[in-house]
Amino acid sequence: QLAERLVESLENDTIQKLWIVEAKKRRDEVRSGRVKPISGDEALEQVRKLIA
Template identity: 65%
Template sequence: MSSVEQIMKEALALPSASRALLADKLVESLEFDVDETQQKLWIEEAKKRRDEVRNGTVIPIPGEEALARVRQLLD
C-alpha cells in the first residue's frame, strides 16, 4: 500500500471532528497567492452589498426562494 493510501486509510478512521480539521488544513495548504487587486475589489463589493442590506436598500431573500426564481427564469 502506498504512503498516500495508508495516510488516507488512517485519516478516514479518525473521528469526524478530527477529519474536518484535517480537511480544512489540507485545503488551506492548497491555497495560493491571491491577486491583491482582485481581492480588494471583492472585499469592496462584499462591504457594499452588506451596507445595502443594512440600510434597507436591498431586502435579502432566502436562498431557496432565490433558487426557485432562477429556475423559473430558466424554464
C-alpha cells in the same frame, strides 16, 4: 515561471480587494433597508424560473 506567479498573485490581490469592496457595498445596502435579503432557496427558485 516566477514572473507568471508574481503577476497571478497581483491579480488575485486585486480581485480579492474588489470582492471586499463589493461585499461591503452589499452589506450596507441590506443594513440601510435598500435591499431585502432572501433565502438561498428563494434565490434558486427565482433563477430556475428565469432559465425555464
